[in-house]
Amino acid sequence: MKVEIYFSHSFVNIDSPIFKIKGEGSSADVNASSKTTAKKMYEKGWRLAHAVKTAQSAQLESFNFLLIFEKK
């Protein structure tokens, strides 16, 4: 089984942009070129196994999420 982790600044639907995070610790940053969507990931055979809301804000535009995709 494979795993991929993505991040979304505002995960509100299947077309919300999601990104890979490159780097570790303080140098971690969103990799803009890795932009995709949950829909596209499903088309490639990935399944969303876990979604963790990472920010406190309840506003839709701040629905930060860490998304964990799995593929057999």
Added chain:
Amino acid sequence: MGFFSRLFGLEKNNKQDQIQRRKQSTKSKSKTYPLNEVGVIGKFSDDAYDKKNSSVVHDLNGKRIFKIPVTARTRAFENENYLGRKTFKSGTVRWVDIDKDGVNKALEEKGFLEKHIPIKQEKIKIEKKKKVSIKKKAISKATYDSNEVLLFSYSLVNESSPIYQMKGTRVIESSKTDLKTMYKSGWRISDLDKTGKSAQFDSFNFVIRMQKIA
């Protein structure tokens, strides 16, 4: 012969005497160390004294040893000693003089040769590999003790982010791994929780529960 040339001639002689005296004094100063205090032993080639060449040193198996300082080589050569690689209490490593006859006598003893020849690089590599595999085994043993394992990450942002096993509330630094490796070994996340309040990537503290796929 004029006055000056005689004077210079005398000076020359004096200088040569001084060099010889200095050589003699270093010869008498040379101290030999006991064989059990040295590791690798080096000796000069058979024809070194005929050729008056102290630049080539071989180990007891006849393989050339490089990087021995000139001073150490010259001193041992002039005193007709062998060289021994000694590690002093301070951690300094030096080539010192050792008694030639003592070595030749000890060569008949069982295990002496193996003890005083350089360790092959391959041997070092094998020993390193062994150490790594023991470490890996220790980690995998801890991982495979049950079908479920609790891991912690200081910053879980991608599959390669370091994750650690936990013992109670303590993070075991030596158990460092990542999700990619865990998934390859047949594990998958069964649950995870963000434990830090911060929304910054570098503070994405996570507790991850992983399960072995049946």
